[in-house]
Amino acid sequence: NELEELKKRLEAAQLSPEADKVAQRELQRLQRMNPAQAEYQVCRNYLENLAEIPWSKVSEDRLDKETLLRAKRQLDDDHYGLEKIKKRLLEYLAVLKLKEVGKKEIDEEIRRLTKGSEEKMEEGEKEGQKEEEKETLVKKGEKLEQKKPPPREPSEQELRLLEKKRMVDKSPILLLVGPPGTGKTSLAKSIATALGRKFHRISLGGVRDEAEIRGHRRTYVAAMPGLIVSGLKKVGVANPVFLLDEVDKLGMSNFHGDPSAAMLEVLDPEQNHSFTDHYVNIPIDLSKVLFIATANSLDTIPPPLLDRMETIQLSGYTTLEKRHIATRHLLPKQITSNGLHPENVELPEEVLDKIITAYTRESGVRNLEREIGSVVRSKAVEYATAKDTDSLPTYSPLVTLSDLDTILGIERFTEELTEQHARPGVVTGLVAYSTGGQGSILFIEIADMPGSGRVQLTGKLGDVLKESVEVALSWVKSHAFALGLTTTEDEDIMKNRSIHVHCPSGAIPKDGPSAGLAHTVALVSLFSGQPVPPTLAMTGEVSLRGRVLPVGGIKEKLIGALRAGVERVLLPEGNRKDVQELPEEVRRGIKIECVGGIWEGLGMVW
Ligand code: ATP
């Protein structure tokens, strides 16, 4: 009957010793209960859940001689470029493989040790039994107890081995960080495929409630295990790859508990061999799970959580890289998924470039994939119609530039710099993440007017940006004479003048200190009346002492600059190391110069 079946399933599930104890107790309770009782269902549900958790069942890893080669092939097949990231992932897999071998060796050694000591103990027991046989029936109860081998104290050597195993067991948790659509999720999937492990995605975006991760206590009506245990139940093995998607969007601590604290327990290799779900309420070993997390930015990840992960940074793609990704991966994928054959669609390079620059604005390739999908679908309609009306010979697989207008509509984005001409007080700055998450240029406009030294700031500027404008202004004011902006040393350049600083587009919030250099140059340009060419862009934080300090997002910024038609860029000296890592295309297309201080920077502008 029902109970027998449940019992069998529990046996098959190979529960951990703790879980087994609980299961036995609950089973006994269930047997005494009336099935009509509400409690009966709760109890049965619980036991069914226990039976579904993979306590020790694992899928065999494909960690053989071929693993690394296969993984490399898999990563290369699925992703273009990303050389540094692939290399890091392969290192990770190589270490994983070595550890697996190491763990097996330790296991073997422990087995040898325990076997040795058990044999000794069994001998001892037998002697004891003989004596006991002579004893009277009254003492039978005690005798049964004595018969069970007493819990053996693990020897010192064994403890050392266990400790060593725990050390080996600790595998770092990878965190892939980068703009949307740059291949984080699909890299994680490729790893799972290469290892031959089950894959499960856990979306952490918007998880506000600790109970979503850890489950509700069983006393709640309709209580359920949390995301982690549900995931284990779903994959049915104890060693899957879990993709923790969007850890940066995990909710902060609130009255529903602290979701990030729960994640901490999941991710910390020191603790996760005994993770407790509130519903299950028995420690579950998560140490065999391979966790890979993804995030769009590091800023919102709680520091303790970040500390437990090893970050791998992905950055946006250049137009050239996007073109390669499109021809090698996205187009073939769309063609097959729309029921066509490769020879049915021909997308020339210039058409593809047009789609990339005029119809998408992003760091990654997700929208590009969507647009290519639209083009391919429209070709599919054409092809199907031609087939139905027997006019196949007139069908042309070629997509032309003029087709794009009809298929995708009018161009959505135009290059900004072409319509600009130089005027004093306007400087081209760089942002790493504009709308659409890609690097781009931004104009800094400063105008002056009669007034009483007021500084007005518009364009939805954040506090840090506002302060950086103040720093720039103070520096210019204090060096006004040296800059030749005033005729005497104690003259105030702001006397009877007010200035207005604006950054279009006005509706988009902007923040960060990285426009400091651009602000300083714009102020000097305004006060001196000398324009700055719009094709010269600059980025860098400035200090009051006139130093230009390094900033982040160089690759994104320069990719955006190249697309916008920038010809020369001033970067902080401290970012020189980033220049070497820039794509060839960018280094060839833009003249990059590094400056250590404001004076040096001004010297390069004029
Ligand atoms: P998000 O942060 O929004 O979750 P993501 O980084 O996880 O983004 P994916 O879903 O992995 O993005 O990638 C989007 C699409 O782009 C996928 O179809 C993926 O295969 C493709 N893609 C991304 N990068 C590459 C690449 N280098 N080569 C081939 N395809 C790629």
Ligand code: MG
């Ligand atoms: Mg993703």
